[in-house]
Amino acid sequence: MSKSRYILICCVVIFLALIYPVNRAKILYQGNSCYLRDDEFSISWIHSVEKEEWIENYKAVSGNLNLKSTFFKTFGAGTPSDGEVINAPQGYVGYKINRNYPVLNWVVSQNMQGKIIVDGDVWNINKEVPRFTEIQMSSVRVPIINLLFGGFCNDK
Numbered sequence: 668m669s670k671s672r673y674i675l676i677c678c679v680v681i682f683l684a685l686i687y688p689v690n691r692a693k694i695l696y697q698g699n700s701c702y703l704r705d706d707e708f709s710i711s712w713i714h715s716v717e718k719e720e721w722i723e724n725y726k727a728v729s730g731n732l733n734l735k736s737t738f739f740k741t742f743g744a745g746t747p748s749d750g751e752v753i754n755a756p757q758g759y760v761g762y763k764i765n766r767n768y769p770v771l772n773w774v775v776s777q778n779m780q781g782k783i784i785v786d787g788d789v790w791n792i793n794k795e796v797p798r799f800t801e802i803q804m805s806s807v808r809v810p811i812i813n814l815l816f817g818g819f820c821n822d823k
Contacts (some may be wrong), residue, residue, distance in 0.1 A: 686814075688808035689729040693805040694783070694820050696796055701820035702809060703727075707735075710773065710786040717741045722759070722784075727806035731767035771804040783820070790820060 680757075692703040706727045714721050719740040726733045738759040754759025775781030781793040781802070792802060 675745070685777050685812040686823065688810050689814070690729065691809050691814070692725070692727045692732060693807045695805075696792070696800055702807075703783070704788075704814075704819040705785050707785075711782040711784060712779045714739070715779065722820055723783050725753045725771075725804075728767075730806055730808075731769055732771055732804060734764045734766045734768065736761055736763050761810050769805065773802045773804065774799055775802055776800075785819075 690706045692706070692708055694701050702711075707725070708727075709722050709724045711720060713719065717740070722738040723734055724736045726735055731766045736753055738755045738761045740759055750762030750764050750768075752762045753761040773781065775793045776797060776798045777793050778798075779793065780791075780810065783790045783792055796802075
């Protein structure tokens, strides 16, 4: 194979790789929008009644956010009871949920200490927005090239 043909093939492969779309969660709040660095993330908050932390684990897939599992410390109002029990961090109860949502609307405040966790990095979104701000999350397909230069929500 000639060198120029090899270079052309490499360029085409690189171009196709850069325009290949991947699933990411898109976050909208106060007229701002950004993407999460990975397709898997968690949201965490302090439950208003139990005053204990709840954690929900999501994956952005094909236009939906898939609620994979949830971890909580106490049973009470709104607690899932029909999922499969799974391993959870020490002190938590874990349930496998596997439910798809096209959009999540999440109201955050300093009282509930809302956080978004991606790759182990914690984004304390509750400290960046006014009380009772609605955060909208959805799954979108984004070309890899759009993600190469950072600027992710959780880079703050």
